[in-house]
Amino acid sequence: MAWLKEQIELVKIAADAALAQAHTQEKLEQVRVAFLGRQGTIADLMVHLKSVSVEEKKECGPLLNELKNELTAAYSTQQVALEKAVERAALEQQKLFDVTAYVHEPVSGSRHIYTQLIEQLEDIFISMGYDIAAGPEVETEYHNFTALNVPTDHPARDMQDTFWMHVPQMLLRTQTSSVQVRSMEKQGAPLAIFAPGRVYRNEQVDASHDFMFMQAEGLVIDKHISLSHLLATARSFLQAIFEKKDLNIRVRPGYFPFVEPGLEIDASCPFCSSGCSICKKTGWIELMGSGLVHPHVLRTCGIDPNVYSGFAFGFGIERMAMIKYGITDIRQFHAGKIDFLKQF
Numbered sequence: 001m002a003w004l005k006e007q008i009e010l011v012k013i014a015a016d017a018a019l020a021q022a023h024t025q026e027k028l029e030q031v032r033v034a035f036l037g038r039q040g041t042i043a044d045l046m047v048h049l050k051s052v053s054v055e056e057k058k059e060c061g062p063l064l065n066e067l068k069n070e071l072t073a074a075y076s077t078q079q080v081a082l083e084k085a086v087e088r089a090a091l092e093q094q095k096l097f098d099v100t101a102y103v104h105e106p107v108s109g110s111r112h113i114y115t116q117l118i119e120q121l122e123d124i125f126i127s128m129g130y131d132i133a134a135g136p137e138v139e140t141e142y143h144n145f146t147a148l149n150v151p152t153d154h155p156a157r158d159m160q161d162t163f164w165m166h167v168p169q170m171l172l173r174t175q176t177s178s179v180q181v182r183s184m185e186k187q188g189a190p191l192a193i194f195a196p197g198r199v200y201r202n203e204q205v206d207a208s209h210d211f212m213f214m215q216a217e218g219l220v221i222d223k224h225i226s227l228s229h230l231l232a233t234a235r236s237f238l239q240a241i242f243e244k245k246d247l248n249i250r251v252r253p254g255y256f257p258f259v260e261p262g263l264e265i266d267a268s269c270p271f272c273s274s275g276c277s278i279c280k281k282t283g284w285i286e287l288m289g290s291g292l293v294h295p296h297v298l299r300t301c302g303i304d305p306n307v308y309s310g311f312a313f314g315f316g317i318e319r320m321a322m323i324k325y326g327i328t329d330i331r332q333f334h335a336g337k338i339d340f341l342k343q344f
């Protein structure tokens with residue numbers, strides 16, 4: 001048999017075998033390039049065809065064309081089959097896709113409501129010239145009670161209210177007023193401090209009482225400090241924190257051993273003018289204890305009450321946040337529930 005005819009038959013066998021093996025689109029493309037490409041085997045044979053005798057051309061030309069057409073058709077069929085197979089595989093994958101499966105979405109964190117409110121308060125007091133102060137949560141009985149003029153038999157010292165440590169005369173502070181004592185001891189007069197922090201009380205927990213909560217304390221000591229400084233300060237900071245310029249305050253007598261006179265300060269309800277559920281239809285909200293620092297406390301802390309006077313105030317941060325944001329249960333602050341926390 002003439003060489004060219006033999007080649008055509010061999011190429012046909014080789015191409016059929018190669019196509020049968022081409023199970024992926026890449027492999028099929030390699031087969032196309034090898035046999036049907038511009039420099040492929042068929043193109044080579046076409047070149048060769050030009051150099052053979054007329055008889056051989058007559059015989060081999062149609063054979064070669066036939067081979068080319070057959071191969072092209074077989075290639076197309078194979079290509080379509082492979083595309084279908086890929087589609088089918090994708091559909092199978094989709095069937096396995098579970099639309100109810102949990103998709104992990106990144107949860108972006110937010111600052112705790114405490115942090116936000118404390119930062120707002122600190123900004124307000126810093127703008128009024130105060131320093132931010134802090135004291136220990138495990139405190140001495142002296143700083144928490146004695147130096148603050150709380151009598152030894154005062155019920156607040158009772159086992160009911162105070163978490164005592166096993167170490168004698170040590171406790172978990174029950175009030176941030178202890179920071180007053182530490183600041184006066186450390187800095188002397190004059191001073192102006194604002195001290196937010198955690199306090200602890202051995203109390204039955206319910207929607208408005210927790211055994212651990214946040215307080216903030218303010219203390220200003222200078223010459224000629226009077227009640228008018230206290231009232232102006234209280235009004236300004238409450239107006240700022242509730243973002244209400246016409247918020248007013250009123251005072252009632254209150255007893256706290258470390259101040260004389262002692263006052264309870266109420267704010268006019270920031271949410272209504274004639275009574276709502278937040279102010280329990282009274283138009284006023286109880287917010288803080290305060291007063292002029294007791295001369296005995298000044299003396300105990302090394303400050304001469306004949307030269308200096310001061311005012312102090314303290315309030316619960318949760319209570320303020322609950323009023324400001326309409327929160328109804330104090331326990332939510334520590335519950336660690338994302339749904340609650342992310343609202344703020």
Ligand code: DAH
Nearest residue numbers: 175256289290291312313314
């Ligand atoms: N320490 C008080 C309490 O826990 C609050 C308080 C009242 C603080 C009067 C003060 C003040 O500085 O002058 O209830």
